[in-house]
Amino acid sequence: MNLGELYKFCCEYYKEHNILDVSEIKIILKYTLGINTNDLILDKNKIINQDKVNEILEIIKLRINNVPLQYILKSWEFMGLDFCVGPGVLIPREDTSVLVDFVINVLKKRVKPENTVNIMDLCSGTGCVAIVLESVLKNYIKNINIYALEKSSKAIEYLTKNKQINNSNIKIISGDVFIDHNEFPDNFFDCIVSNPPYIKTRDIQNLQKEVQQEPFMALDGGPDGLDFYRNITKFWSKKLKKHSINNKNNGVLAFEVGYDQAEYVEEILLNFDFKKIYAERDINNIVRVVAGEM
Ligand SMILES: C[S@@+](CC[C@H](N)C(=O)[O-])C[C@H]1O[C@@H](n2cnc3c(N)ncnc32)[C@H](O)[C@@H]1O
Structure with missing residues (x-):
């Protein structure tokens, strides 16, 4: 999966589960991959390592159970x-x-x-x-x-x-x-x-x-x-x-x-x-x- 696909997937997952604040996805990507909004545009074809993809999917699954993002990121x-x-x-x-x-x-x-x-x-x-x-x-x-x-x-x-x-x-x-x-x-x-x-x-x-x-x-x-x-x-x-x-x-x-x-x-x-x-x-x-x- 590349960065652009991963971002789109996460946004759609949030919407499907009625989490309104999709801007959180950028925070999750920054925290897990160290990337910012510019990278999302410039590096959207960059392939993301599967371990990192799994880590991000784990985070968004916890979010749909209403665990506050801050508690998941621990910081x-x-x-x-x-x-x-x-x-x-x-x-x-x-x-x-x-x-x-x-x-x-x-x-x-x-x-x-x-x-x-x-x-x-x-x-x-x-x-x-x-x-x-x-x-x-x-x-x-x-x-x-x-x-x-x-x-x-x-x-x-x-x-x-x-x-x-x-x-x-x-x-x-x-x-x-x-x-x-x-x-x-x-x-x-x-x-x-x-x-x-x-x-x-x-x-x-x-x-x-x-x-x-x-x-x-x-x-x-x-x-x-x-x-x-x-x-x-x-x-x-x-x-x-x-x-x-x-x-x-x-x-x-x-x-x-x-x-x-x-x-x-x-x-x-x-x-x-x-x-x-x-x-x-x-x-x-x-x-x-x-x-x-x-
Ligand atoms: C609204 S939170 C504010 C925490 C922090 N000051 C902040 O702004 O993020 C209130 C805090 O008061 C603490 N607290 C509740 N009852 C208390 C008490 N009787 N004496 C001292 N701290 C208490 C809670 O554990 C909680 O950490």
Whole structure:
């Protein structure tokens, strides 16, 4: 089989099985054969070794059983870095880059290279938020301490591997956001960031089949989806520095929120005495980040 025939076969197989996103095929070919879209045009007559054809057919068969592509490939890129993923950990989403960019911009405006900055990533999963923040911010801040707290032992395995493959110095904490706030001193963090579980419990059963293969614990935000926002705000607000970095600003608590949760999360922050509220929109103009400063 040549490359052009293989590509066509895979696209037709996807369509027959109602997998709508055929652009995934290009990702599979890139991953297995190292080829890009140009090669697909220029090298379409290139004969593909049968072992490679079999490997690709195995992958597309798993896809029709709704196994997320990211779990099959075992690796996924987030903001330019590679993260090891698989059953037991949430796959990093493009949406989360709005949160990471927000934190980078807020801190970059405030810091001088000689400052020491402490950041906590709560509900860290693969560690994508903590590790990308570190990789960018270490270029601006000499002393940066990033903590990544996660409860699931399976997710911590991925977090540990991702720390290694990205040569990161983040500090991994195995803990529960509802309990382990006591382990940290008050007035300590310049920024606490979190993409917590935020789906309403009853809505989980209606999610896309692929998403339902991701851990329940990474999705379930309780009856109204807001359990983590309420509890993180309640338990962790006092851990933020009062006069952070430049003495003019206080520490910031920054959340990723579901597409319809922004106003509720703003209300939670206001109820806990946050004075300055920030909201950041994604490319579809939906507020995906709500943050507060005391
Ligand atoms: C929505 S995922 C986000 C993962 C990662 N931050 C990201 O953006 O891809 C939420 C994470 O919170 C973790 N989690 C759930 N309950 C927790 C708790 N009580 N304490 C700490 N982590 C928790 C889950 O295991 C999951 O990894």
